[in-house]
Amino acid sequence: MKRPVLIAFAVSTTVGLMVAAAGSTPAAATDSSRATLQFRVQFSPFFFLDLGTPGPSMGDQIISHDLLFDAAGRQVGHDGVACTITDPDGGPEAQCTATFALPGGQLTTQFLNAPPPVKHFAVTGGTGAYRKARGDAVLVENGDGTGSLTFSLIS
Template sequence: MISLPSWGVVAATALSVAALVSPVSASDEPYEARGTATLNRVQVISLTSTGTGTTMVDNGTPGPGLGDQIIITAKLFRNGRSYGTEAAVCTRVAPATTHCTGTFSLPLGQVTWQHLKSTPVGTPPSDFDVAVTGGTGAYRTARGHAHIGRIAEEGGSFTLYLVR
């Protein structure tokens, strides 16, 4: 293992997607899926997180490079109260690009996500979306996205937009 560069700490904390206090809401806004007459619901969940662990794994050639990974864990909060955990793994797939996959473990099930993000090396990503790829329990039919708002070393805010 090598020491984690500052962009890694910031990106990892944000992805542990995140320490602004943000209200949580569940929206009953109907959302009509394209090409179907079925009415779906969009559930909006705003969360914050506090990182519980970040590790950088130096794979391949010593020093920053392709294949290096950041492993992230965090506690999730809703209105300042504990609301679950998150874990993610980000792998450098190009000099300035990472591919990340993660899971939010929430009280009613899990929500999985992924993204491919290019940012200049040493610059943390900010204000971006990740794709919701599935889930379990109450979220077993979930799709949608999560918006990562603010990033800071101590965390940042994010909002899940789940179509169920």
């Protein structure tokens, strides 16, 4: 894989994980055990750790730390993301874990990251107000440094 493709892939990865909240308060769904958190996405730089063979290769890391904002533009948290490239040529594709620090606790997620603009995350756990959370999240990348992220939580 050529460097420009990796950069586009890494930006895509980072884009998916830099979040500005469209609403920081969960909106109740059909019953009291469900909540939806919706965020606007704003992107920040990433760090590419080139391990092993020079250039993009299996096992290389993409790492980011992003700030989270609500709809009014206030910072409401941050994330920490670590992705390991698992298929540098065929996708490219990386296996990622991301932790989102939000008011009241943290949410942890896991997902396979590839170039398409829609990413599906599994919510793997949480702390504080999110300690019993499970569910999923969908990230939509707009391609202009912005996007949206929606958590659908069951607790």
